[in-house]
Amino acid sequence: MRTEIQNNLKKTVYVLARDIGSRGYLQTDALNRTIDYITSELRTYGYAVLEQPCEYRGRTYKNIYVEKKGIKDPGEIFVVGAHYDTVTGSPGADDNASAVAGLLELARLLADKPLARTLHFVAFTLEEPPLFRSRKMGSYVYAESLKRAGRDVRGMICLEMIGYFTDTPDSQLFPLPFMRWVYPDKGNFIALVSNLRSRGFLKSVRRGFRKGTDLPAESLTTVFMVPGVDFSDHRSFWKFSYEALMVTDTAFYRNPHYHSGGDVPETLDYERLTEVVMGLKAAIEGVAGE
Template identity: 45%
Template sequence: MIDVKKTKRRLEQHLRALTVDIGERSVCYPDNLAMAADYIENFYREIGLPVEREPYDFRKQEVANIVAYAGERTNFIQNYIVGAHYDSVAGTVGADDNASAVAVQLETARELKKLFSKKLSRTRIKFVSFALEEPPAFGTRYMGSKVHARRCKKARESLDGMLCLEMVGYTCHEPGCQKYPFPLMFMDFPKIGNYIGIVGNLRSKPLTESLYRAFTKNPNLPVVKLTVPLGGYTLPSVGLSDHSSFWHQGYRAVMITDTAFYRNPYYHKVSDTMEKLDFDFMAELVRSLIIFFEEKS
């Protein structure tokens, strides 16, 4: 079991590095985007995971997904991706969106490295930090997740699931602070934002259910699940992240999220800074992810 207090301190260190030391990580600041990529790559090297770059060009600028591997590298029987985009929207340092997810991604990798050093596993987990997700790349073939999903499909890579970490650090505790899109606002969902959400399409329902069962074993992190029909077309907002790139390639994928602008009033604003985040919440998410992968290994 992980040391939650130590994990919390490490998460804070990642947020400080990404949002204070580096700052805005949009395509408007290519040097900052490159520094974020270096930070992520160097972290994986420091904890002893194999890591590589997946470079591609965007508007005559080279960017790169960072791909690290935990568990069995080649002779695996299960294969998962844990993804998070490391860019921010222009004009903000993007603490919740999406440095919170990158920090959870990195600390989950650290804990799985320790876990797999103690027990033999036939599971491979790819940690993919996506270069671009925000505008102007959003919705285009230049999204880092679209680049990686296409390459997975071209290589005929079999995936048991893609876990997209998208804004995972904000909580609110006043009744009514948690909002929902139509028609979910009329359903029996929590009115306070103290939970982590798992969202998947119908194809991904087995993955959603498996994650949900594992997450409920952590009593310190409430969890809510949602399966959307018709590929999410009836609820367009549920497709606004990197998991949808994998849906479009026919893979099972879910978004793990604090629900973004349905909870966080600082979404895409200059005020999206690290002091707004709930680091205990984020540390418990790392614990829940480890519970899931420990069961799968």
């Protein structure tokens, strides 16, 4: 199983970061090619693919999503999401092709798995600047639509840069000095980050994650004042008081290629990326109920 997963993850990263390349908000052709690839993959897994328009300065962008209905409590929803755009000029292998690859692979692995609660797998548009932290973010549009519809979202898992790992001492940086005494100095773990409201959800995800893999998983529950804790699409769900967490390799606190032309497929660790997917599969099965 792991070999197949690893091959699939690597394929997606290379398609997005090498074949398509930079997927900035003005690069319409690249964004459309990315949408076509994501849509094709999801349809291959048997899903009915849906689109949600997101408007910005006269252009229409799209969130791509599928819904896997729960068999016992279908009204209770868990969202798994990753953004597919990049900053202009970066191939975006880690940011965020690694997460899109993980999203697609989780959708594939869980496609035929009976689960009690409903899953939404969502590929978000417009996460990167200049839209970041705005109401034009694809994830904000999606979270707002769920809130307006009164949907019972029990938790959101945001995948944000999940493929860069290193065993080099002192390779892991931190936003606050004291954290170096609490967390490993090597960037060889995955991080789970939540706000205080979501701490129970984080504990459930972490517990399930550790059943699926031996890859170290470190967790942080904190407040907005810690730099970086809200640097992705989970922030949009926090804005609507949904419980949400980010799964991340910690981005610029570890990866020297962040938001640069050096963020290429060859820099990723596909074995550990596979373990992230295995852990998340077990975590999702746990919270969504087998």
